[in-house]
Amino acid sequence: MTPRLTLINRDYTRLWFGQAVSSVGDAVFSTTLVLWVATVLAKDESWAPLAVSGVLMASSVAVLVIGPLAGVFVDRWDKLATLLRTEVVRGTLVVVLTAVSFLPTDALPVGVWLALVYVTVLLLHASGQFFSPARFAILADLVKGDANRARAAGIGQATGETAWIIGPPLAAPLLFAAGIQWALLFNALSYAVSYVAIRSIEVPASAATPDGGKPAPGPAASDTKPAGRRSSLRGEFADGVRFFARSRFLVVLLLLAVIGQFGLGALSTLNVFFTTDNLDADAHLYGYIGMAMGVGGITGALSGGRVVQWLGARRSTWISLLVSGVLLIAYSRQTTFLGGIALLFVFTVPLTVLNTAMAPLLLDAAPPAFRGRVMAVFYPVTKLASMLAAVLSGWLAGSVLTDVAGSVAGVRFGPIDTIFAVSGVIVVLSGVFAWLALPGTETPEKGAGATDGPDAEPGAEKAAALTVDVTAPAGPRGHRPAADDERGRPE
Structure with missing residues (x-):
């Protein structure tokens, strides 16, 4: 029998593989955008550092504004479907930016290019605020025991660190030798691979469905809503x-x-x-x-x-x-x-x-x-x-x-x-x-x-x-x- 690489269990291995490919794609994408903004769009401009910082600010705004509310929807929605739809959204966003990037740089004003970059980064990270909690929820049911969960967290961190060792060295040659389009396309393909890997996971029904297949324990007995009645977004967030x-x-x-x-x-x-x-x-x-x-x-x-x-x-x-x-x-x-x-x-x-x-x-x-x-x-x-x-x-x-x-x-x-x-x-x-x-x-x-x-x-x-x-x-x-x-x- 041919030995197969399995990390903790089969389904976690598939979830990890999708994360690994996507993480390398994200590292290439982020590094490419920073290099492109600094060396092409804002080349020799005094405001170049400010333009680069805009990329970082767009990601931070998504985390701080969208992140707190995303958890409410993740708790409502099917977790596996949330992961898959998020990958579709992120892949589509990168494909759109890739298609636009085939235009000559001087075809659009610099301000429009920067706006496209910032909006794409903002929407990508906003989508990521739904992906991360959904993955966290599914991971809790795919991996049992403190040691295995710590091992899963360690593998995830090692994968992220490795992605940022592999990704940036790939980004510069792709950008300067092949062009911005192929560096962006690499990230779009990574989301497609992640989608296929996640789709193959067999998630327990209690993990994928809202409330884990169980009655939701409310913060207080008085906060319990009648059956079949959906509480407001603000109410669920407050809960x-x-x-x-x-x-x-x-x-x-x-x-x-x-x-x-x-x-x-x-x-x-x-x-x-x-x-x-x-x-x-x-x-x-x-x-x-x-x-x-x-x-x-x-x-x-x-x-x-x-x-x-x-x-x-x-x-x-x-x-x-x-x-x-x-x-x-x-x-x-x-x-x-x-x-x-x-x-x-x-x-x-x-x-x-x-x-x-x-x-x-x-x-x-x-x-x-x-x-x-x-x-x-x-x-x-x-x-x-x-x-x-x-x-x-x-x-x-x-x-x-x-x-x-x-x-x-x-x-x-x-x-x-x-x-x-x-x-x-x-x-x-x-x-x-x-x-x-x-x-x-x-x-x-x-x-x-x-x-x-x-x-x-x-x-x-x-x-x-x-x-x-x-x-x-x-x-x-x-x-x-x-x-x-x-x-x-x-x-």
């Missing part, structure tokens, strides 16, 4: 927010993610300056920084399932936060390029394990009827925290802390390394908070999906055990989270 806010476990996970984003957001914004100033390296070596983090992300993603199996998801969460914070502090003290590369690689491993460990916790805490809305609250809030962290760190480094310099006990410090060190301390404190706030009743898994103690409960009972009584009166508003993927994304 999801109330459910989230009354779940101590979900609130704790959200706070951990938000604190982590504020602790780590500085790295993505300021690391290029840290490389050239503190590590005394040429700017052209900065690509190796991203490569080290990518390899570290893949390593952490692939080992995350095993770590969760050994330690349990909750213990893995707070340990990963503590280790990541300490390593970020150590990185802030580096003065050599090789030392910085090595520490960034090691730092990214527990950071990715953290994202892997949080995935099964989220899946367990979200009942089928609320999975879409749980993700529609969690992801946009974490995205917003990441954006605020990036803006705050840039503002601190560029204004408030510009003149910070000195030494203490022979240890020199400046503005950027100080921000990194403080960020590391914040991450360590979030690890202490996770250690104290997350329940400590978990026993590490003995095998693939087998647990002892409370974590061995069936999915529905386990979700109930992780949340407060949803029929109880709502607590004071001050107890609700004020504001993070990959996910690890991410993607």
Whole structure:
């Protein structure tokens, strides 16, 4: 018999294959658009950086505006049909842009080209806000057990990291040798492959249908609607927010993610300056920084399932936060390029394990009827925290802390390394908070999906055990989270 490649199970393997192809296509597409805008549409223009930032802003607007509401529709709709229709919509959008791109560049004003790019990116990411929660909901039924769910999350993150290692190097040759049209067409074909792979999945009826095939547990007994009566969009969204806010476990996970984003957001914004100033390296070596983090992300993603199996998801969460914070502090003290590369690689491993460990916790805490809305609250809030962290760190480094310099006990410090060190301390404190706030009743898994103690409960009972009584009166508003993927994304 010819051996077949199977990851966890057959249906998850098909879902993963569709994600893998689509992720490479997305990486090629995103890189191509940025290069095209910067080197063709806005070539030699002073506003070129602003034009490129518009691509990023379009994606962020889709996440923050459409994301919170998308979960309501995902909870209403058939999950598998949602995935398939989303791929059709995204593929069609890219095909339309591809067809228009066959026109000569000077056939349309630059402003029209940019508008087409921004609108396409906005609609693509808006569609993605329906795809991600639907995939999350189906994944919960295709993959059982914390270890397998963590492994699935790790494989997903490793796939995303690999896509961003493979995709960008493909984008530049496609753009400059073959043309923008063929780079866009590559992404359109990736959606077609993803559609075929997802269509072949055999999803349990309870996973695909609205409410998981069960009566939807309302946030409160008084909120229950008469049979056959559809509540309003606003009402269902409010039900999801109330459910989230009354779940101590979900609130704790959200706070951990938000604190982590504020602790780590500085790295993505300021690391290029840290490389050239503190590590005394040429700017052209900065690509190796991203490569080290990518390899570290893949390593952490692939080992995350095993770590969760050994330690349990909750213990893995707070340990990963503590280790990541300490390593970020150590990185802030580096003065050599090789030392910085090595520490960034090691730092990214527990950071990715953290994202892997949080995935099964989220899946367990979200009942089928609320999975879409749980993700529609969690992801946009974490995205917003990441954006605020990036803006705050840039503002601190560029204004408030510009003149910070000195030494203490022979240890020199400046503005950027100080921000990194403080960020590391914040991450360590979030690890202490996770250690104290997350329940400590978990026993590490003995095998693939087998647990002892409370974590061995069936999915529905386990979700109930992780949340407060949803029929109880709502607590004071001050107890609700004020504001993070990959996910690890991410993607």
